[in-house]
Each structure stands twice: as C-alpha cells, then as structure tokens.
Amino acid sequence: MKGALLINLGSPNSTSVKDVRNYLDEFLMDEYVIDKPYIFRALLVKGIILNTRPKKSAAAYKKIWWDEGSPLIVLSERLHEKVKKQVDIPVELAMRYGKPSLKSGIQKLVDQGVTEIYLVPLYPQFAMASTETILALADKLVKKYFPQVTLNDLPAFYNRPDYIEALSESIQKSLDTAKPEHLLFSYHGLPERHIRKSDVTKSHCKLDGSCCNTPSPAHEFCYRHQCYETTKLVAEKLNLKEDFYSVSFQSRLGRDPWIKPYTDFVIDDLAKDGLKNLAVVTPAFVSDCLETLEEIGMEAKASFIENGGEEFTAIPCLNEDEKWIKTLSNWINTWAEK
Known part of the structure; x- marks a missing residue:
C-alpha cells in the first residue's frame, strides 16, 4: 500500500x-x-x-x-x-x-x-x-x-511547469495590487561550500557568475542554479522586463562566505538609489515562516523605508493557494x- x-x-x-x-x-x-x-x-x-x-x-x-x-x-x-x-x-x-x-x-x-x-x-x-x-x-x-x-x-520541482504556473499567478496577484517599480526574488542563502559539496562533477560550481548558466549535470543538485532558473521561468511566464527584477539571498549565519548578492544589502542599495516602491517574493519557501514574515516583512521593510523607500510589499508564499x-x-x- x-x-x-x-x-x-x-x-x-x-x-x-x-x-x-x-x-x-x-x-x-x-x-x-x-x-x-x-x-x-x-x-x-x-x-x-x-x-x-x-x-x-x-x-x-x-x-x-x-x-x-x-x-x-x-x-x-x-x-x-x-x-x-x-x-x-x-x-x-x-x-x-x-x-x-x-x-x-x-x-x-x-x-x-x-x-x-x-x-x-x-x-x-x-x-x-x-x-x-x-x-x-x-x-x-x-x-x-x-x-x-x-x-x-x-x-x-523548481522548474516544473505546473509549479511555475502556480507561483507566477500568485505573484501576479500582488503585482497587480502593489504596482511596484521593482521585484526582488529573495531566496534563502547557503554557505558557498554547500554549493561546491553538492557539485556531482566536483569541478563545475565555481560561483564565478557563469557556471549557473552553463549546462552541466551539476545543476540537478545546484541550489544556486535552481534559484536563478526559477526566477527566469517566472519572469518569462509573467513577461517581466530584465531591469524590473533581480535575485538575492537572505539569512546568513556565521562568518563564512555565503552565496551573493545579500538581500539586506540589495534592498538598502535599491532604496538609496531612489527606488520608492519595492516588492519582495521568497520562492525558496512554500509556507510563510520566520524568514518571510519577520526577516522580510518586518526587518527588510523597515530598512528599506529607513533608507528612503516608501512602499514595500512582502509577497505571500504559496501557502494555501488553490x-x-x-x-x-x-x-x-x-x-x-x-
């Protein structure tokens, strides 16, 4: 059974x-x-x-x-x-x-x-x-x-068409309401060594800015590649312009290097550069949790506004989406x- x-x-x-x-x-x-x-x-x-x-x-x-x-x-x-x-x-x-x-x-x-x-x-x-x-x-x-x-x-399931469709539709609902100037895809961070350890080829993942875009068997277990692929597929589904969205990684712990760019730095820089209306989605999670509700919905929002931003939308996770x-x-x- x-x-x-x-x-x-x-x-x-x-x-x-x-x-x-x-x-x-x-x-x-x-x-x-x-x-x-x-x-x-x-x-x-x-x-x-x-x-x-x-x-x-x-x-x-x-x-x-x-x-x-x-x-x-x-x-x-x-x-x-x-x-x-x-x-x-x-x-x-x-x-x-x-x-x-x-x-x-x-x-x-x-x-x-x-x-x-x-x-x-x-x-x-x-x-x-x-x-x-x-x-x-x-x-x-x-x-x-x-x-x-x-x-x-x-x-x-980061690239499965039915998942991408569900995720895209849920994001679009928030975009229609908030009408942000920019959409940030913020994924949970990982130490760089985790990416290298998961590399089945033991040589592909150099974290040099190009390895995630170069086809490789390593991508089956490469978190960073899969985050960027999720973003790309959603952007294609929603017809997002390249300058409208970006990717970052949150929730660092310790002093070891983690995959970049860091969400807190990106959000602060966007505000300092004059962006007034920002939406953030967190597609590493399917259920809202501490990292989405507090770290993004409260801490990141406060920092964005402190640095000159005005409107901040934390897009909900899929949660109970039909x-x-x-x-x-x-x-x-x-x-x-x-």
Whole structure:
C-alpha cells in the first residue's frame, strides 16, 4: 500500500527561550546544516550560538506567532488537510526539526498499512540543508525502525511547469495590487561550500557568475542554479522586463562566505538609489515562516523605508493557494498510480 509524507522545515513548540533553544540545538547540530566535524559543530552551537541566539530568535518568533501557533506549522497543517481531500492514498505531515517528527509521520503511515512512502520535501530547490537532510534522516529511520518500508521521493520541482504556473499567478496577484517599480526574488542563502559539496562533477560550481548558466549535470543538485532558473521561468511566464527584477539571498549565519548578492544589502542599495516602491517574493519557501514574515516583512521593510523607500510589499508564499494545492495533489496521485 502506498502513502505520502509532506515534510517541511519545522518550528519551535512555542516562543519561549527554552523551546527556541531546543529547536535551534536540533537544527544547527544537523551535520547537513553546519557541515563541520562534530566537535567543532558542538563547540560552535552549544558553546557560542545557543548562549546568545535563542533570546533574540524568541523575540523574533513572538513578532510573527499566531494564536493557533507557529505560522509555518499552521500553514503546513492547512495544506495537509486540503491535499488529503484531493488524493487517493494516505497522506501525513512531518517536520525535519521539532514536531510532528519525521519518525512520527512515518509511523502514522505504517499504522495505516502503508509499506511504500512517497517523501515530499516542501522545498522547490535542492539543498544539502533542506532536501538532502530529509532524505538522509528518512533513510536512517526506515532502516532502523521500519525495515518493511520502501521510500521514493519527489525531486526538486523548481522548474516544473505546473509549479511555475502556480507561483507566477500568485505573484501576479500582488503585482497587480502593489504596482511596484521593482521585484526582488529573495531566496534563502547557503554557505558557498554547500554549493561546491553538492557539485556531482566536483569541478563545475565555481560561483564565478557563469557556471549557473552553463549546462552541466551539476545543476540537478545546484541550489544556486535552481534559484536563478526559477526566477527566469517566472519572469518569462509573467513577461517581466530584465531591469524590473533581480535575485538575492537572505539569512546568513556565521562568518563564512555565503552565496551573493545579500538581500539586506540589495534592498538598502535599491532604496538609496531612489527606488520608492519595492516588492519582495521568497520562492525558496512554500509556507510563510520566520524568514518571510519577520526577516522580510518586518526587518527588510523597515530598512528599506529607513533608507528612503516608501512602499514595500512582502509577497505571500504559496501557502494555501488553490492551484498549488491542486498541483501538489496531482503529483502525489500521479506517483500513486504508477
């Protein structure tokens, strides 16, 4: 019997400093997120980051927390409920970090008689710190606890026409309302070393400005290429002029070089250059979360206005968009019918 498991990033259980610390501990100690030797990672995370960051992060979560709980969890649950109604096999929801855990999601499917699971990472673009860590943990859990289960997974869907259509239509709605002078595609950032580590050719990803545009097998797992490809396909779909949009990367951590350009720098420069009306979309996420609601919707907006901007629109993620729900459901149904 087949079943599907929707998997998102996760969230603290509450906005308390303790819960945020526990969440950050699980998240940052993941070897696919901070890909350093265990001792170094433990010294950095437990010795430094967890002594300073939880209080600041808890304050940020408080700004965006809903009465029902974490926006990311609530939106993921709503998505799950709507997808369930449109598919013909059992579907459950899990988070890579926090609750509901990946193990509990697999267990719920097994309890319904499922022996073949379709893993659906809710990340359009592939990255070590998102898709790969989900697949690695799921494989580990199945081998240890569920040996009767086989796994399949949905590949990165950054360039699938039905996804691009859903994303483009959702963006167009905001553009029609806000009528911005410029549209910024802001993707979650990654350390440059993650891009090189994911390069199956071990030589293509030079981050020199041209490698993402030069055809290569490396692109199957290249996050940066996939972000630019998503942008290009949306721009083509919406007939956007080249000078109307640009790409940047947000959410840096630590001192190592991350992929550029940096969103905060780009937004400030646009304002200083006289831009008055800016819209920002965040297509690395399918559900609004801390990085979209607080980092972009609050912090980036305040900085844009401080530097001379006037109108700022944070375009919502796909969330519960009907076309997105139908698209996701179709993918699951197509797999189930094989």
